[in-house]
Amino acid sequence: MNTWLRNLFLPNASSIKAEGVDDLFMFILWLNILFFLLIAVVTIGFCIQYKRRSVNQKTAHIEHSTALELTWTILPLILCMIVFFWGFNTYMQAAVAPDGAMEIQVTAKKWIWTFGYPDGSVAVGKLWVPVNKPVRVIMHSEDVLHAFYVPAFRVKADVLPNRYTETWFQATAVGDYIIPCTEYCGKGHSQMKAFVKVVSQQDYEKFLEEGDPEEKGLPPEKLGASLYVNLGCSTCHSIDGSKGQGPSWKGIYSAQHKMVDGKQFAVDENYIRTSILQPQAMVVEGYQGIMPSYQGQIRERQLVALIAYIKSLK
């Protein structure tokens, strides 16, 4: 029963602190169930047992009972204090990252997550970490409030402009874990997600040296299709012709685009490259210049892949 409930309510615990959070969650859940059943059974029971039998039926004139009222003041208070201290304790133990934790710089901006690794490399949308090692994320936003949340790890912290916030985790199982933005930030809020990719220490080092293995060996078009989602392009650009915050990519290669200043350009390789690296220079008529720049966050191979993908969208 306990396991079934745990699986109903909680994703698999995948960090060292998650189990502790879950234990308290389950304690509170059982308290909830117990007290709810108490309230429901007694209330409905009284409705049945003391159903009115006659119009002038006499009722007991019980104004109060010090013993009862003390009981249901003190008992809940004790239970609440237990829950408070348990939650406080777990929270304080997790408040400071362990010494020597690996530091990742996290940048949030509408509507993509960017991660800076200790070796200086940068990746969009994917946070590669080694399993069983503490990771401290130091975060800031380039615009509005966002929030970094990994449900599987039970960690969450708001990400603020012009100020660093932080949290930390230590993953206990290899796998992919979603990071959904959890502070409302506008149109792309529900699509602003990234992934923590927990891998072995070996695979992590290989990633640092050779780049994302999921990208290696993929033909450019296929890589571009995957980047379309992972780099956040899909939030604003459709591939089926429908208008979003940005122009659809369907059939644009070789088309003519008119800019807000009236100039016309053919959508060729250079156009696409500039749009990604210096988007403010290429604002299409009928759209706002809100696309973030990917300068410094996108590798040459990824640019080539996106261009190939766009070309394929006839």
Next chain:
Amino acid sequence: MADVIASPAVHTAEHGHHADYLTDPAHKGIWSWMTTVDHKRLGVMYLWAVLGAFFVGGIFALLVRLELMHPGEDFMNAEQYNQAFTLHGAIMVFMFIIPSVPAALGNFIMPLMLGAKDVAFPRLNLASFWIYVLGSVMAITSILVGGVDTGWTFYTPYSTTTGGSVTMMTLSVFVLGFSSIFTGINFIATVHKLRAPGMGWFQLPLFVWGIYATAIIQVLATPVLGITMVLLVMERAFNIGIFDAQIGGDPVLFQHFFWFYSHPAVYIMILPGMAIISEIIPTFSRRTIFGYRLIALSSVAIALIGFLVWGHHMFTSGESALAASIFSFLTFLVAIPSGIKVFNWMATMYKASISLDTPMLYAVSFLLLFGIGGLTGIFLGALSVDIHLHDTYFVVAHFHYVMMGGTVIAFLGGIHYWWSKMFGRMYNETVGRIACGIVFVGFNMTFLTQFFMGSQGMPRRYYTYLDQFQPLHQFSTFGSWVLGAGLLIAAVNLFSSLRGPKNAPSNPWGGTTLEWQTQSPPITHNFVGQPSIEHNPYDYRHFKIPTDAV
């Protein structure tokens, strides 16, 4: 001074001989209603207004749930969806639930319960109403003119930088706040000064205690919201920068200001609901209430401690661990008085004589649904667990259980309870009970699954979502239709009763409080002569149940 605790027979004879407040020939026509200082007429106008707001807010809710049937776009794009959930929240909080019980039922019933002719400041009461109307018109205008997509919480810097009619909407909230403040001032003065002879503080009906405690919060907390809205407008209009991080301001400061009001605001929402339950349960149990003093004092305790817990909305916002710990501790303290009330109400039903008429069915529903709502608050007060649950659907489920499963259910119970007093007609009891059942089922279908959606990691304010959540979202959407149908049936049942003749008995339920000692509907001056009371409310030992009671 005439003792007006006359038998019901006298009132039946008086029926039709005294014009009631609805048809008083001295106050006829639209203009007399628009300029009325009669608390009963104002209560009725407020009732239609808040029910109208509930309807509009409800439509937005149905639209939001409909869009969430499938991930991705069903019929709204992300921007339209963001506006829909914002307007659902803003309309429901500011135009419906905060005024609802105090302005509609509090206005109508409280002076009657006190044996008074009206509230302390009847003209201020009229002003409250028209300020509410002005604020509501401004809010509707802002929806039509540009829309608002900030969420009802207006967090900066999104709210200071996004387009749309944010300025007009926040100004309308500023205006609506004054309606609430004036009502609070009025009620405090009324309870202090206009009680009937013999009615000391501990002879007050518990509905009055609840409304009084609410009024304290309204007066102390709402000005903070007003100033916060003004600061937001100044930030948008003049870039003064107090919330702008780029020039040294702090966006989190907005959250402190906002929640300093908005947490006490949720007690403005629930205390009147609890106040209604404190009336319904003893009446339909025909038994004295258990623990009168603790129930009365717990209302004041909740009002006061409620000012100290706002930071529990901000555990992940960047507040310090020390602040978070203090707020968590105080949050658990404020839970205790609510628990005491629930147990005292249950104890009132022991060795009682219970009749499950519609108002009592709503009261029983309240015990179950507010029970869940209050209990799930414990998850959110616990620091380590809240980190996981904050800003997920778990929070959405929690607050709908307390606000809708609590306040709205109690409001519906109160409307049914006092309907015949207000309008002289009785609704159909069978239909009323069926509607209550449908509402109960529909409500749980809509919101129960949202608890585990949230703890599984489904964030709130999400337009689209992962496939794994679709079955739960669909079930919730079906639930919203059942809930809507139940509410519609309840509404039609109530409104169609207004076509009939005004022949409801003055005390159909056998209530012991003063409002039942005058005719239904009451005469304009409430009582013939100043009533006085000789015993405590809810004392059924020597109370004679009227022969025409239900």
